Amino acid sequence: MPTSSTDRPMTPSTVWLARGRHVGPGAEGAVRARLRQLKDAGTIDDQLELPAAEGSPERAFEARWRPVAEVTVRARLTLAPGPDGDRTWTLAAEAERAWDLAWPSPADMFWPEDTEPEWGHDAGAGLVLAGLNPLPEDEKDLRRVLKDAARSGWAVHVVVHEAMTPDERGRVPLADRLPPGLRHRVVEHRAAPHQLRAVNYALRDLGVRVPRGGALVLPGEPAPAAYDGEDFSVRSVFLDGSEPAELTAAVTRFAALPRPPAEDAEAALTVLREDWRLLTPEEELARARELVAMYAEALEAMTKSRDLYREAAEQANEALAAYREAVGDRPAPEKPATASPFQQLTRTLERLRPSARTRRPAPDGEHPDDPTPA
Structure with missing residues (x-):
């Protein structure tokens, strides 16, 4: 199982964070229309589209509302270019007290309500948020999907094994039964009856497994310090239309665990707090x-x-004046005379001149000590 990080700060309990992907064009227009609609209806107190920075393809929107009378929520949604012309969205919201999952989802304040929303896709593998995601038949693709899901820090990933192929009553997404504050933060993977062995083989490095006919909440990366696979696995999930109370309780407990923010989430929260533009008159x-x-x-x-x-300048001027007064009557010290270059050359030549007592060399064949011939 992935080890949890103790060095990074935990996400504050007042904060709601999510990231997703809007497929196709028209993301900015959809957000503008939704914010205008909710402002006119009085659902939100105010909204603002921030001016785009010069040369930046990103767009940002802010909104403020009150889920209950005494609490204000401030939220910012940022749109950035994604693959194939899509838009990746990041949503950070903070309340004046600990977040209550019974409050409306901040995603519903920025995005329109559609049956199959273009904005409702996971930012990583492009899976559906708040919907069903059948695992791929190809085992290599299946392992890749679960590996990416296990590394996800933005969404809560749940794997449900279908003990037998369910009918329409068993194809109701788990998100429909979760509190509003969790619906757009959960990705549900469905494993067909014959895929259980492949699923548990893909999860073996995490030290967790999905029970037959049951479900498992994946730990994410880094995993919360209090995560234990046994505590977040459900032995039986009856896909018959009945309420999966045990599974919804496990997902809710997992979402409440203290954990470090996902990659880039800390930066999104910092921008929300330090660059907030939608101010009240007060x-x-x-x-x-x-x-x-x-x-x-x-x-x-x-x-x-x-x-x-x-x-300091006045003190320096006073010190300079005192110094000049102290040394003003003293004669300046004489500098020793310096010989000219011609005089130095003459002195050198005189030192090299042979002394008068120096003997001259004798002519060839004579020795200076030989007696003078008669």
């Missing part, structure tokens, strides 16, 4: 006051620096 006034206080503090610091600089 918030705009508070921000203006903060700016005034900040500018006043900066001006005071600049004035103080100027005064200190002026004081």
Whole structure:
């Protein structure tokens, strides 16, 4: 099973995070229309489309609403280019208190309600959010899908094994029975009756297995510290239209576990908190006051620096004047005369001139010590 990370901060309980993919064109128009519709209906308090940065293909939208009278939720949805002209969306929302899964899904505040929504796809493998995803028949593809699912940090992935081929009553997605706050964060994989062995073989490295006719909530990566495969597996799931209470309880418990944010989720939360633009009049006034206080503090610091600089300059001028007064009557020290280059050459030649006592060499054949001939 993947080890959990203890170094990274945990996702705050006030935060709701999700990522998905909108297939095809028209993502921006769908978000604009939905926000306008809910604003006119009074479902949300206000909404804003942020101006696009120059040269950036990303688009961002903000919305604010109250799921209950005393709590405000602030949310930002960002659209970025995806493969084949699709758009990858990232949604970060934060409430003023711990998130209640009974509150409406933030995804419903930005995206239209459709039976098969173009926006309702998992960002990774393109699986369907809040729907059914039959596992591929090819075992290689099956292993790839489950490997990607096990690594997912954005969505909760659930594998359900069909003990026998279900009828229409057994094809109701699990998301339809989950609290609203979980519906767009769950990917349900369905394994056909004959695929159980291949599924458990693909999951062997995680140290978990799917019971026959049961279900398993995958740990994700990194796994929550409190994750235990036995605690999040369900022995029997009756796909007969009855309420899968044990499975919905397992998924809800898993979603409540403290865990580090997924890749890029921390950055999305930071932008939501530090670059929030959709301000109320009271918030705009508070921000203006903060700016005034900040500018006043900066001006005071600049004035103080100027005064200190002026004081230091005056002290330096006084010290220089005192020094000049102290040394003003002293004669300047004489510098030793320096010989000219011609004089230096003459002195060198004189040192090299032979002494008058130096003997000259004798003519050839004579020795200087030989007696003078008679």
